[in-house]
Amino acid sequence: MHSRHACNLVVTLIGVVGLAGQPVWPAAPASVRILILTGASDPSHNWQQTSAMLERILGAARRFTVRRLEEPRGITAATLEGYDAVIVNYNGPRWGSETEAALEAFVASGKGLVSFHGVSYGPFLGTEQRGSGWSYDPQAAWPAWRRLLGAFWPPQNIGHSIPHAFRVRLVDRDHPVTRGMPPEFTFSDELYHKLELEPGVRVLGVAFSDQAWRGTGRDEPVFWAGSFGKGRTFHTTLGHDEAAMYQPGFATLMARAVEWAAMGTVTLEGWLDLARRAADPVRVLVVTGGHAYPSAFYSLFEGYDDLVWAHAATEQEAFRPNLKDRWDVLVFHDMREDLGLEARASLRAFVEAGKGVVSIHHAIVDFTSWPWWYEEVIGGKYFTKPQAGRPASTFKEGVDLVVRPVAEMRSHPVLRGVFPLVVNDEAYKGMWHSPRIQVLMETDHPLNDRPVVYIGPGGGGRAIYIQLGHSEGTLHHPGYRRLVRNAILWAAGRLPDRRQPR
């Protein structure tokens, strides 16, 4: 806690609520095994970023097992064994004859190869950037690469429009990759131009290259499918960076292309929207107000597709009627000693409906004038002033604390994956604790009471208090974040207790 005069910052933030919806694609019966070969890109592109985005796209498709190899030079046929398709996200030095022959044999045997954007040129084709121009040395090229890519980009043609939004038109929707996709979509990216396609490739999508954006004034192919021996190849010129790849048009196309290249068929359906949440996410209302806190606090709720949250900073916003119909878990990070009667009724109905409460840090000061709250729900109380013969509780910021799981509670679901936390945070001492709390984590620091994380009586629902959470260092600590996430899921009834009954 800070001194009270510093406590009147009221943060108003529009709640961030993701779109709840059905998963776009069903869980797959079998996993398709994909290897990303990456580790180099030309200076205009960032292979780390784009490889991570590829993995995110393929993960969202729920169909693939993905591995990434960042040093392809020197790999052999044995490395590729067991994969269904390889994605090349690499633009750098040649891999050497054994590795290149291994990839050719892999694809020719009936497997898949997918590549995109920054792989459209480079040393594999014998082209290299020299200052502002391009050199071409056919002797330096990987002979089979043109056929694997399905194209050659003559050095004098290498270029693209100014990044802008254009329409991608699917000109062939009889191919497994494009079948069932919308006939066109708007896309923002660089638009590569003047590539020379290899004979036999099947152009699936084009985009008009507008001269107003320094384009060619004609349709340019933007993705195509080809073959190599018994294998399948796919290349798209789209996907400059993670922002381009994030777009549903790219994500959908890439996931479908990878499945087709790997298996020869596409089972994926619908539009792959990376912003889409999992079905039935936990709905969390975060209640603040009455005390300042680092904005890093909000990051505790971000990055999970099974959780949607909104934020309320005032009593009026937070404790509306029908709270229990709108939310699964209330996270308290506010500091209000009192609460109006209507708000009390709404909150009590929420708790008694069996819902979840996660109280964090200074929220232990909440509703100290409402015994039902601290006795029946939380099971703890911080005394801001001496009361009934008890001295006021104390606080001290910046204390090095070791907070460890209580031995016999180590297998509690809230502590799953949580080790002792060594943090610099705020110590509280001299609080009241109900004999009915179940302590999950504790400390023996002299400036702190022993219980630090505990499950309260619950009042008919599930309540957990987590004292830590004052400092940025704690809020960013992955172990703390796991604890908070577990607590939210547990409070929502989503973390089954798999402990053996004693």
Ligand SMILES: [Zn+2]
């Ligand atoms: Zn604090």
Ligand SMILES: [Zn+2]
């Ligand atoms: Zn680019």
